[in-house]
Amino acid sequence: IYMNHVLNYKGYRFFQSSYDQDELGTVLSVNHDYWGTFFTYVGYFLMSLGMLLTLFNKNSRFAMLGRTIRENSVKSGKVVATLLVLAGLFFSGQTMAQMEHGVKHVAHPSAVDKTQAVGFGKLLVQSRDGRLKPVNTLSGEILRKISRSNTFDGQKADQVLLGMMSRPSEWQQVPMIKIGHPEVSEVLGIEGKYASYLDFIDMNAGTYKLNDYVTEAYEKKPAARSKFDNEIMKVDERLNICFMVFSGDMLKILPDPSDADHPWYAPNSKFVGMPAEDSIFLSTIVPTYLGSVADGDLALANELLKGINEFQQKYGSKILPDPSRTGMELLYNELLIFDRLSQYYGMLGVLLLILLFVEMFRTSKALRWVIKGFIVLIVIGFVFQTLGLAMRWYISGHAPWSDGYESLIYIGWVTLLAGLIFSGGSKMTIAATTVLTSIILMVAHLSWMDPEVTNLVPVLKSYWLTIHVSIITASYGFLALSMLLGFLNLLLMIFRRKSNTRLFAIRINELTAINERAVMVGLYMLTIGTFLGGVWANESWGRYWGWDPKETWALVSVLVYAFVSHMKYMPGMKSRFSYNFATLISYFSILMTYFGVNYYLSGLHSYAKGDPVPVPTFVYYTVAVIILIALWAYIKEKMLERSSVNK
Secondary structure, three states: OEOOEOEEEOOEEEEEEEEOOOOOOEEEEEEOOHHHHHHHHHHHHHHHHHHHHHOOOOOOHHHHHHHHHHHHHHHHOOOOOHHHHHHHHHHHOOOOOOOOOOOOOOOOOOOOOHHHHHHHHOOEEEOOOOOEEEHHHHHHHHHHHHHOOOEEOOEEHHHHHHHHHHOHHHHOOOOOEEOOOHHHHHHHOOOOOEEOHHHHEEOOOOEEOOHHHHHHHHHOOHHHOOHHHHHHHHHHHHHHHHHHHHHOOOOOOEEOOOOOOOOEEOOOOOOOOOOHHHHHHHHHHHHHHHHHHHHOOHHHHHHHHHHHHHHHHHHOOOOOOOHHHHHHHHHHHHHOHHHHHHHHHHHHHHHHHHHHHHHHHOOOHHHHHHHHHHHHHHHHHHHHHHHHHHHHHHHHOOOOOOOHHHHHHHHHHHHHHHHHHHOOOOHHHHHHHHHHHHHHHHHHOOOOOOOOOOOOOHHHOOHHHHHHHHHHHHHHHHHHHHHHHHHHHHHHHHOOOOOOHHHHHHHHHHHHHHHHHHHHHHHHHHHHHHHHHHHHHHHHHOOOOOOOHHHHHHHHHHHHHHHHHOHHHOOOOOOHHHHHHHHHHHHHHHHHHHHHHHHHOOOOOOOOOOOOOOOOHHHHHHHHHHHHHHHHHHHHHHHHHHHHHHO
C-alpha cells in the first residue's frame, strides 16, 4: 500500500495517508462507501455530459452566439484594429534588451572543440531527484542560472561547462556571473553586469566579500527583504553553482557497479566499499579525460569519453532511459521551441495588428492576402508549439503540466487554441490571442520559473491527476481569452464616437459574443476539472474534498464565473459594459488560484516554501490601470446613452 496504490479488501479501501519519518511505520486511512462513491461519480458524469451537450445543441445559447458572431462579421466588412494596436503595444511591454556577454578589457575564454563538447553533452548525468538526463540538459540549466542566457561569448552550454571543468583557473577569471543590481557590483568592486568567480574573493583577507550580506538577507523574512537582499541571494546561489562545477560536484556521471540502489557519483566522490579496481577507475577516469581536453589531445579525449559512455551503459543499464528518449531530449534542448515561439508570436501578433490598422483606412486584395499569410504563419507556430508539448511529454514520461513552467506553456497553448477556435472569422481575436500567448510564454521564462524537466513525486503519478490538471489548466486559457476580449471591448467603448458608433457597436457585439462563448467553455472545463480533482483525491487517499487552499479557490473561481455567465439575466447587470468589465476582473480569481495559492499559501497544491514573498509592485499598477480604463469606458458609455436619448 503506497500513494496511488490502494488495497481493496471485502469492500474496504485502504490508503496510505502518511508514514513515520524513519520509514518503519505507515499511517493508513480506510473507507467503506461503494454505493456512495458510485452515485457520486454518476452525478459527476451526468453534469459533465449535460455541459458538453449544450455546446452542440442547435437551440442553445452557445449556438445562438455563434450565429451572432457570423452575422456581425458579415455586417462589419472591415475590421477595426486601431485600438488593438494600442492593446498589443500595452501587452507586449518593453523590448527585452540583449545581454552583452564578456567585458572588452578581459580576454575571451578559450573554447573547447565543438565536436568534443557535443559528445560530452550526450553522456548521462543523475540529477538530485534521481532522474537520468543528458549532460547537455544540465549544462543548459547551469548556464541559464549563472549567466541568464543560453550561450556565452559565442559558446554553447556544453562548451562552457566542459571548459569550466577542464580549465578552471582560466574560467574563474571570466566575468560570467550575472549581477542584476548596481549596489552588488559596487560591493564587489566591479563595473558592468557580470562578475568573475575570483571577483567574490578578497585576495588580501582571503574572505568571501558577500558573506555578511548573505547572512543578513537570509535572516530576514521574505516580505522584509529589499531588492538588494534578493539579488544578493540570487548571486550567492550562482556563485555556489560555479563552485560545484569547478569542484566537480555537479557531474554525477559514474554509476556504482556494486550498489543495487543505483547511485551515481561525481568524479570527486569518495569511492569506498567497492573493489580497488573499480575505485581506481572511478576516481581517475574523469580527471584524466578533463586533462586531455585541457591539453587539446582530442584522440585521447575521444577514447576516454567512449570509455565513460560504455561504463554507463554496462553498470547503469537497469535504470538508463530509452536511447530514443535521450535523443529527443537533446533535440528539444537544441530547438528551444517555447523560447523562440514567444518572440515569434510577439512579432507576428503586433505586425498583424498593424496590418489590420492599415486595412481600416486602405484595403486591397494584396493586403488581404498578406493578412491571411500572417494567420497561416501563426497556425504553423501553433503546430510547432503542439510538437514541443508532445516532445516534453515523451521526454519526461508524464503530461507536461506538473510544475509552474510546464503549466504556463500548456496554458499558452490552450489560449492560442481557444483564439483559433472561437475567432469566428475575426482576425482581431486571432491577433490579440497571439500577443497574449507570446506574453504567457515570456512569463514562463522569467527567472522565477525554472525550465527543468523533473521526475514526478509519487502523489502526482496518477492518470486521474493527468486528466484533472489538463482540463482545469485548459480552462485558464479560455478564461484568459475572455479577459483579453473584455479589456479590448472597454478600449473600444472609450474610443467610440458618434461618427463610428455603428461600426464600433457591431464590433463590440461580435467580441462580446465571442467572450461569452469563451466564458461558457472555460466555466464548463473549470467545473469538470474541479470535480475530477475530487475523483483523483478520492482514488488516491480516500477523500473528495479537504478545503485545501487550492480546492477552495478553485471553487471560488467556479462561483465567480457562474455569476458572470448569469449576469445577462440580472436586472441592472445586462449591459455590455458590465459583462466585459466582469470578465476582465474575474480573471483575478484565476490568478489567485494559480499564482496566489502556488506561491503564497501553504497546502498540498502549493509550490511555496516558508514565508510568502511580497506581492510584485506591477500588480498594484495593473489594478490601477484597469480601474481607470473601466471608469473611462463607463463614463463614455453613459455619455453616448444620454446623447442618443436626447435625439
